[in-house]
Amino acid sequence: MLNKYIKRCSKSTFHIIFSRNKSSLGLWDNNISSEIKLQIEKHWSQDVLKTESNNSSDSFYILPMFPYPSGNLHMGHVRVYSISDTIARFYKLNGKNVIHPMGWDAFGLPAENAAIEHNIQPHIWTKTNIDSMKKQLIELGFNFDWNRELSTCDPNYYKWTQYIFLKLFEKGLVYQSKANVNWDPIDKTVLADEQVDENGCSWRSGAKVEKKILTQWFIKTTKFAKDLYDGLDSNLLENWRDIINLQKHWIGECNGIVITLQFKIKDVNRPIGVWSQDPYKFLHAEYLTISNDNVFIKELTPDEKNNLLCYNPITGCEIKVYVTDNVNYPEGRDTYLVCPTLDTEDKKISESLKIPLEKTYCTIDYELENKKVINIAKTKSCGGYFVSSKLKDWLISRQRYWGTPIPIINCGKCGNVPVPYTDLPVELPHEPLKGNCFSKMESWKSCKCPKCKGDATRETDTMDTFVDSSWYYYRFLDNSNAKLPFSPDKLEGKTPVHCYIGGKEHAVLHLYYARFMSYFLHSLGWTPTNEPFKKLLVQGMVMGQSYKIKSSGKYISPEKVEKIGKKYVEKKTGEAVSVQWEKMSKSKYNGVNPLTLLSTYGCDTTRLLILADVPPATTRRWSDATLPGVLNWQHRLWITMREFLSHRNNINMDNNTSSTETFDEYEKKISNARNYFTATSTYHFKYTQKLSVGISQLQSLTNVLRNNVPGDVIAKSKEFELALASLIIMLSPVTPHFCSELWAGFKSAPNRVLENTKLIMWDRDVLSQRWPVVDNDFELSFQCRVDGAPLCDLKIVASELPNLTEEKALDMVLKDQGVLKRTNRGIQRLHYELYPDCRAILNIFTNQNVQKPKCDIKITN
Numbered sequence: 001m002l003n004k005y006i007k008r009c010s011k012s013t014f015h016i017i018f019s020r021n022k023s024s025l026g027l028w029d030n031n032i033s034s035e036i037k038l039q040i041e042k043h044w045s046q047d048v049l050k051t052e053s054n055n056s057s058d059s060f061y062i063l064p065m066f067p068y069p070s071g072n073l074h075m076g077h078v079r080v081y082s083i084s085d086t087i088a089r090f091y092k093l094n095g096k097n098v099i100h101p102m103g104w105d106a107f108g109l110p111a112e113n114a115a116i117e118h119n120i121q122p123h124i125w126t127k128t129n130i131d132s133m134k135k136q137l138i139e140l141g142f143n144f145d146w147n148r149e150l151s152t153c154d155p156n157y158y159k160w161t162q163y164i165f166l167k168l169f170e171k172g173l174v175y176q177s178k179a180n181v182n183w184d185p186i187d188k189t190v191l192a193d194e195q196v197d198e199n200g201c202s203w204r205s206g207a208k209v210e211k212k213i214l215t216q217w218f219i220k221t222t223k224f225a226k227d228l229y230d231g232l233d234s235n236l237l238e239n240w241r242d243i244i245n246l247q248k249h250w251i252g253e254c255n256g257i258v259i260t261l262q263f264k265i266k267d268v269n270r271p272i273g274v275w276s277q278d279p280y281k282f283l284h285a286e287y288l289t290i291s292n293d294n295v296f297i298k299e300l301t302p303d304e305k306n307n308l309l310c311y312n313p314i315t316g317c318e319i320k321v322y323v324t325d326n327v328n329y330p331e332g333r334d335t336y337l338v339c340p341t342l343d344t345e346d347k348k349i350s351e352s353l354k355i356p357l358e359k360t361y362c363t364i365d366y367e368l369e370n371k372k373v374i375n376i377a378k379t380k381s382c383g384g385y386f387v388s389s390k391l392k393d394w395l396i397s398r399q400r401y402w403g404t405p406i407p408i409i410n411c412g413k414c415g416n417v418p419v420p421y422t423d424l425p426v427e428l429p430h431e432p433l434k435g436n437c438f439s440k441m442e443s444w445k446s447c448k449c450p451k452c453k454g455d456a457t458r459e460t461d462t463m464d465t466f467v468d469s470s471w472y473y474y475r476f477l478d479n480s481n482a483k484l485p486f487s488p489d490k491l492e493g494k495t496p497v498h499c500y501i502g503g504k505e506h507a508v509l510h511l512y513y514a515r516f517m518s519y520f521l522h523s524l525g526w527t528p529t530n531e532p533f534k535k536l537l538v539q540g541m542v543m544g545q546s547y548k549i550k551s552s553g554k555y556i557s558p559e560k561v562e563k564i565g566k567k568y569v570e571k572k573t574g575e576a577v578s579v580q581w582e583k584m585s586k587s588k589y590n591g592v593n594p595l596t597l598l599s600t601y602g603c604d605t606t607r608l609l610i611l612a613d614v615p616p617a618t619t620r621r622w623s624d625a626t627l628p629g630v631l632n633w634q635h636r637l638w639i640t641m642r643e644f645l646s647h648r649n650n651i652n653m654d655n656n657t658s659s660t661e662t663f664d665e666y667e668k669k670i671s672n673a674r675n676y677f678t679a680t681s682t683y684h685f686k687y688t689q690k691l692s693v694g695i696s697q698l699q700s701l702t703n704v705l706r707n708n709v710p711g712d713v714i715a716k717s718k719e720f721e722l723a724l725a726s727l728i729i730m731l732s733p734v735t736p737h738f739c740s741e742l743w744a745g746f747k748s749a750p751n752r753v754l755e756n757t758k759l760i761m762w763d764r765d766v767l768s769q770r771w772p773v774v775d776n777d778f779e780l781s782f783q784c785r786v787d788g789a790p791l792c793d794l795k796i797v798a799s800e801l802p803n804l805t806e807e808k809a810l811d812m813v814l815k816d817q818g819v820l821k822r823t824n825r826g827i828q829r830l831h832y833e834l835y836p837d838c839r840a841i842l843n844i845f846t847n848q849n850v851q852k853p854k855c856d857i858k859i860t861n
Contacts, residue, residue, distance in 0.1 A: 022043075022044075022047060022744065022765070023744055023748065024741055024744035024745040024748060025039060025040060025043055025741060026745070027039070028638075028641065028642045028645055028745060029642070031635070031638075032634055032635050032638040032639075034600060034601055034602065034605075037601070037602040037604065037605060037634075037737075037738065038602050040602075040604075040737050040738060040740075040741045041141070041602050041603060041604065041737040043737075043741070044736070044737045044740040044741060045141065045737065047740060047765060047767070048141045048143065048736045048737055048740065048767070049138065049141065049143060050143075050767075051143070051145055051146070051147070056095055056096060056097040057097065057493070058095065058096055058097060059096065059097045059098075059099060059493050059494045060091045060096035060097065060098050060099065060498050060499075061099040061477075061494050061495065061497045061498045061499075062084055062087055062088045062091065062098060062099065062100050062497075062498065062499045062501070063084075063099075063100075063101065063473055063476070063497045063499070063500050063501065063533075064080050064081055064083070064084035064102075064501040064502060065080070065500075065501065065502030065503070065506060065510075066102060066103045066104060066105050066469070066472065067104065067105060067133065068104075068105050068106070068108060068110070069104045069105075069106055069111075069126055069129040069130045069133050070110070070129060070133070071128070071129035071132045071133060072132065072133070072136070072595075073133060073136045073137070073140075073594050073595075074542075074584065074591065074594065075542040075584055075591070075592050075594060075610070075622060076503065076541065076542050076584070077594070078140065078542075078594045078606065078607075078610055079539055079542055079610045079611075079616075079620060080501055080502060080503070080539055081137065081140070081142050082140075082142075082607045082610050082611055083501055083537065083539055083611070083616050083689075083691065084100065084142075084499075084501045085100070085141070085142045085143055085144075085607075085733075086607075086611065086685075086691055086733045086734050087499060087501075087537075087685075087689065087691075087733070088100040088143060088733075089143065089732065089733035089736065089767065090685050090686070090733045090771065092767070093729065093732070093733065093767075093769060093770060093771040094686075094770070094771045095770065099145065099148075099476070099477070099494060100143060100144055100145055101144060101145050101148035101149070101150075101476040102137065102142075102144035102145075102146065102148075102149060103148075103149055103150040103151060103152075103472060103476065104126075104130050104149075104150070104151040104152065104153075105152055105465065105468065105469050105472075106126050106130065106151045106152045106153035106154075107152050107153050107158075107402055107403045107404060107462075107465045107468055108402065108403070108465045109187055109189065109204060109400060109402070110204070111125055111126050111129075111402055112400055112401055112402035113187065115402070121430055121431075122153075122401070122402045123153060123428075123430065126151075126153055130151065136594070136595065139598060139603060140594075140598070140603045140606070140607070141603050141604070141607075141736055141737060143736075148476050148477075148479050149479075150472065150475055150476065150479050152404075152465070152468035152469070152472065153402070155425045155427050156425075157468075157472075157475065158404040158405075158425055158468065159424045159425030160475065160484075160485035160486075161404045161463065161467060161468055161471070162404060162405070162406075162407040162419070162424050162425055162426060163421065163424055163484075163485055164471060164485060164517070164521075165406065165407060165463070165467070166407060166418050166419070166421065166424075167520075167524065168219055168520065169408075169418050170418075171520075172220070172381060173219055173220040173223060173520070174217065174218070174219055174220070175217075175218055175220065175271075176215060176216065176217050176218070176416060177215070177216065177218060177270070177271065178213055178214070178215050178216070178270065179213070179214060179215075179216045179218075179395060180211055180212070180213055180293075181211070181212055181213075181214050181216060181395070182195070182196050182209045182210075182211070183209065183210045183211065183212040183214075184202040184204075184205055184207055184209060184210075185207050185208075185210055186202070186205040186206075186207040187202065187204065187205050187207075187400075188399060188400075189398050189399045189400045190214065190216065190395070190397060190398060190399060191203070191209060192395070192464070192509075196209050214397075214399075216395050216396075216397040216461075217395075217396050217397045217406055217408075217459075217461060217463075218393040218394060218395055218396065219393060219394040219396055219467075219516075220393050220394075221391075221393055221394045221512075221513070221516045222258060222273075222385070222387045222391055222392070222393050223385050223387075224516055224519050224520065225251055225252075225254050225385070225386065225387040225388065225391055226254040226385065226386040226387065227519055227530070228247075228251055228512070228515055228516060228519060229248060229251045229252075229253070229254050229388075231515070231519070231530065231531060232244045232247055232248055234531060236496065236529065236531050236534060237531065237533075237534065237535075237536075238534055238535040238536075239535045239536055239537065239689070240536050243504075243507045243511070243536055243538060246507055246508050247507075247508065247511065247512060247515075250391075250508050250509075250512055251388060251391055251512070252331075252332075252387075252388025252389065252390045252391050253388055254386040254387050254388050255277055255386070255388065256275050256276055256277040256278075256279075256330075256386065256387065256388070256389060257275070257276065257279045257373070257374060257377070257383065257384060257385060257386055257387070258273045258274065258275050258383045258384075258385060258387055259273070259274055259276075259282050259312075259313065259314060259373075259377050259382055259383040259384065260272070260273050260274075260313070260382045260383050261273075261274050261288070261310045261311060261312060261313070262310060262311040262313075263308070263309075263310045263321070264309065264310075264311070265300065265308075272310075272335065273383065273393075274288065274335050274337055275330060275333050275335070275387065275389050276337045277330070277389075278343075278366070278370070279369075279370040279373040279374055280342075280364060280366055280369035280370050280372075280373060281337045281339045281342070281343075282312065282314040282315070282337065282373050282377075283314055283315060283369055283372065283373055284339045284341065284342050284364070285312055285315075285319050285337050285338070285339055286319065286320075286338060286339060286340060286341065286350075286357075286358070287319050287320040287321065287322060287338050287355065288310060288319060288320075288321045288322070288335060288336070288337055288338065289321075289322050289323075289324050289327045289335070289336045289338060289349070289353075290308075290321055290322070290323055290324075290334060290335050290336075291323075291324075291325055291327075291329060291334035291335070292323055292324075292325055293325075293334055308320075308321040308323070309321060313376075313377070313380050313382045314373055314376050314377065322353060322355070324353060326352060326353070327349060330389035330390075331389050331390045332388075332389050332390030332391070332392070333389050333390075336349075338350065340355075340357055341357065342364065394464075394466075394513065394516075395464075396463050396464040396466075396467055397461040397462075397463075397464075398461060398462050398463065398464055399460075399461060400462055401428065401438065401462065402428075402462070403462030403463050403464070403465060404462055404463040404467065404468060405425075405426040405427075405428060405458070405459070405462055405463075406459040406461050406462065406463055407419035407424060407426045407459075408458075408459040409447055409449055409450060409456045409457070409458055409459070410456060410457050410458070410459060411449035411451065411452065411454060411456040412454075412455075412456070413449070413452050413454055414449055414451045414452055414456075416459075417449055417450055417451050417456070418450075419450070420450050423450075426458065429441055429443075429444045438458075438460035444458065445457050445458050445460065446458075466509065466510060466513045467513070469510060469513075469514070470510075470513040470514045470516070470517035471485070471514070471517045471518075471521065473495075473497055473500075473514070473532060473533075474486045474491065474495070474518075474521070474527070474532075477490045477491055477494055477495070478490040478491075485526075486526075488525070488526050488527065488528070491527055491528055492528060495527060495528060495529065495532070496518075496529050496531050496532055496533055496534045497532060497533045497534060498534050498535060499534070499535045499537055499689075500532075500533040500534075500535065500536055500537070501536075501537045501538075501539065501616075502538065502539070503538070503539060503541065504538045504539075504540065504541075507536075507538055511533075514532055514533075515531065515532060517532075518530060518531065518532035537616055537617070537689050538616075538617055539616040539617060540614075540616070540617055540618045540619035540620060541583050541619055541620070542583075542584055542610070542619075542620045542622055543581040543582060543583060543584065543590075543619055543620065543621050543622065544581070544582065544583075544584040544585075544588070544590030544591055544592065544622050545558075545579060545580070545581055545590055545621070545622075545623070546579070546580055546581075546582045546588040546589065546590040547560075547561045547568065547577050547578070547579055547589070548577065548578050548580070549570060549575050549576075549577055549578075550575070550576045550577065550578050551575060551576070555587065555588045555589055556570060556577070556589065557589040558589065558590075560572065561577055581619075581621050584622070592622055594606065597609070601627075602737070603737070604734075604735035604736070604737050604738045605630060605631070605634065605735075607734060607735060608630050608633075608634075608695075608734055608735055609626055609627065609630055611691050611692060611695060611734060612626060612629070612630055612692055612695050612696075613626055613629075613692055614692050615688075615690040615691070615692050615693065616689060616690070616691060616692075633699055633702065634735075634738065636702055636706055637702060637727075637731075637738075637742065638742075640702065640705055640706055640724065641724075641742050641745055641746060643711075643714060644714055644720075644721075644724060644746070644749065645745060645746075645749050647711050647712075647714040647715040648714075648715060648749040648750055648751045648752070649749070649750060649751075650715070651715045651716065651750075651751045657710055657711070657712055658710045658712050658713055662710075663712075663713060663716075663717070666709060666710070666713045666717065666719075666720075667713075667717055667718070667719045668719075669704070670704065670705070670709075670717065670719040670720055670723050671719045671723075671775070672778075673700075673701060673704040673723065674701065674719065674722060674723040674726055674772075675774040675775055675778040677697045677698065677700055677701040677704075678726060678730070678772045678773065678774050679774050679778075679780055679781075679837070679838040679839065680693075680694075680697045680838070681694045681697040681698060681730055682771070682773075682837055682838045683835060683838040683839060684697070685730075685733075686835075686837075686838075687835055687838075691734070694730075695731075695734060698727060698730055698731050701723065701726075701727050702727060704723070705720065705723060705724060705727070715751075716753070717753070718753040718754065721752065721753050721754050722754060722759075722760075724746065725746065725754065725760055725772075726772040728742045728743050728746060728766060729743075729766060729769045729770075729771065729772060730771070730772060732766045732767055732769075736766075736767060739766050740765060740766055740767065742766075743765060743766035744765075747762050758770060759772070759773075773837060774798045774837070774838075775798065776797065776798050776799040777797055777798070777799070778797065778798050779795035779796065779797055779798075780795065780796055780797070780798050780801050780838060780839055780840075781793055781794075781795065781838075781839045781840075782794040782795065782796045782801075782804070782809065782812070782839070782840045782841075782842070783839065783840070783841045783842070784809075784813045784841075784842045784844065785841065785842070785843050785844065786844045786845075786846065787844070787845055787846055787847055788843075791813070791844075792813065794812060794813070796812075796840070798837075801834075801836055801837075801839075801840060802834075802836040804834065804840055806830060806832040806842070809832060809840060809842045810830065810842065810844075813842060813844075826846065827844055827845070827846060828845050828846055828847065829845045830842065830843065830844060830845070831843040831845070
């Protein structure tokens with residue numbers, strides 16, 4: 001027999017050779033223990049990591065958000081990757097060609113600061129951390145396709161980030177402008193608003209943030225704002241639920257248009273986007289008011305403030321600008337276009353500012369003139385797109401070294417010149433760091449202008465790391481392409497990502513930027529759809545219990561706390577201690593080291609601990625109280641297999657203590673349980689992704705198999721054998737090592753009743769089986785709800801369920817229950833959900849004001 005092994009190859013990939021007929025360790029006479037579980041995991045580790053393809057054309061792309069390589073996994077990592085690995089293994093069992101890649105969001109300030117602190121180059125620090133975290137992911141048995149591995153700090157990756165930047169530049173979606181920015185005086189870089197806490201301090205350094213006016217690079221994301229807003233109502237999106245509202249709130253209702261006006265300040269033209277809810281105002285603008293806080297005004301002398309003009313590209317005329325704070329500016333804006341002859345409120349503004357009116361009040365055809373303004377703006381490439389007042393363009397400049405260099409050359413004669421595509425990537429120099437060191441790297445900075453061939457300098461700002469992560473999901477599908485970021489044909493049938501998994505903290509910014517980038521790439525014809533992600537699975541944080549002295553607010557470790565009655569006090573001083581659940585942190589002494597769990601209980605138990613009890617989307621309060629239940633279930637599964645083997649080995653010695661009638665009753669009971677729990681587990685693994693509920697169904701099936709089933713039934717029952725096989729297969733995505741051992745013992749049992757069929761393939765390991773399905777004649781659930789309240793739960797045989805249309809479903813309910821008579825109201829609307837392999841739900845609404853339920857999944861018709 002060929003032993004399995006993992007061979008380390010170039011680029012840290014893994015090729016896995018395996019045998020399908022590996023035998024069990026044969027430790028059934030021993031009680032299951034942590035030591036035995038660790039032996040099992042060592043024995044099956046290479047099989048669990050196998051990456052064979054099933055050659056199916058039916059691809060399923062499961063993508064967990066890639067991590068920043070800090071060097072050590074935390075429990076949040078364990079949770080998200082346990083979720084993605086379980087779902088990936090589930091879909092493999094369902095015959096899908098699963099794509100489950102892993103990479104590294106490797107640029108950013110933490111690595112740069114650590115490198116400076118440890119006097120080591122960031123690329124070396126980052127590589128060391130990647131190797132460490134990769135080893136930990138492998139130890140946890142996560143089945144990632146390492147052949148697709150990428151790292152954003154690899155020039156072979158950021159070359160294409162720069163390439164996409166240049167495409168944005170070509171399309172007029174990149175520009176440079178002065179901006180009033182958040183400046184971290186310690187890290188000496190710009191911070192996004194979201195990186196500044198409620199006290200005005202940096203999220204990382206803790207320093208009080210300063211305001212600075214700097215020339216920065218922007219991506220004009222606002223040009224796609226309305227498309228991004230409207231796209232949130234697309235039927236393509238599954239399971240987005242409250243994330244849709246978060247995205248809509250971030251983008252804002254796109255009820256106005258932006259026109260870029262030019263201010264002439266000190267003989268320099270400076271653009272500023274002016275937003276108006278009424279586009280026609282640009283045709284009739286008499287003047288513009290601008291806040292004192294505006295970045296363009298802060299440099300001006302008082303005389304210049306009083307003589308400020310701007311050029312209106314819609315009319316081709318200049319208009320007067322007044323500086324004032326006595327105007328109710330739209331949310332997020334500090335400019336207001338004033339047309340007192342058209343708008344009575346604007347007339348009041350003019351009167352309050354004592355600005356004489358030169359025209360009389362008139363009426364216009366608003367709809368016609370709005371279209372005229374928009375067309376002129378688009379023709380002159382100065383705006384004309386709909387956006388909310390509060391949404392800003394994406395400021396991507398970072399004044400740090402460890403990031404993707406912006407591929408622009410600054411020429412005194414030609415201005416900002418894009419680096420030629422043939423010269424990409426613009427690579428980072430590998431030199432010792434002291435903050436932003438580009439200004440001191442003359443040999444790197446100095447270059448020739450691609451246009452005039454004169455002396456020029458490279459742009460020294462690097463890109464925000466959100467740019468790197470805004471398109472990585474496409475590169476995973478074609479990560480060896482040396483000619484393009486990716487080939488469109490590599491995306492066919494694989495995008496949008498079928499299931500995207502990550503923390504809710506990334507559900508606004510990262511998701512917004514990734515959606516923008518996908519919409520842009522789709523506009524180039526590079527992608528089959530504009531939306532990048534079909535289904536979202538947003539997991540909650542893992543929280544730890546922290547202890548804090550009430551009088552001082554100081555955090556202390558659990559070992560220093562004791563409970564007296566119902567109160568907690570510090571052991572040493574007796575001071576009162578408050579107890580609360582918070583995000584895990586070393587500084588709060590409430591973290592759990594995954595490596596400790598791995599070495600103590602093994603990876604399967606750790607995975608089961610993190611997935612059991614709480615659905616992925618819910619905050620996970622980490623407690624040792626979960627441990628006994630998980631350990632007990634594993635013990636019961638172990639002794640169930642032990643007893644099965646014992647009875648099958650002694651089948652002739654088992655007395656026929658059960659009558660034929662009793663035997664048949666057990667067969668029917670076990671069959672019904674197998675079918676019922678298969679249907680409910682499938683529903684939660686496949687549609688709701690409430691893995692904890694699916695796991696609880698498997699626990700219930702275990703209880704049935706352990707509920708005083710007579711020995712001769714275990715010895716001879718086909719249904720017991722099939723139910724046990726189904727249980728092991730369905731649990732294998734969660735605990736692949738443990739189930740591999742159970743399966744190896746199970747298939748070695750003598751006197752098996754089941755034949756080698758599509759349901760059970762004895763020549764293959766458990767991870768290569770097919771997910772169980774219910775019997776064709778088993779009656780599945782067909783639920784009906786009226787205005788959200790349960791009305792009835794009808795039954796329909798499994799073979800007929802896929803053909804149950806909405807019309808047939810309503811007809812069944814009306815014939816059986818007389819819904820209209822019971823409600824005394826007419827049916828206003830219906831919402832039908834069909835899950836062909838497990839259930840159907842018909843929602844009837846008799847009241848138009850009753851909201852349609854938020855379904856966990858996309859309706860399958």
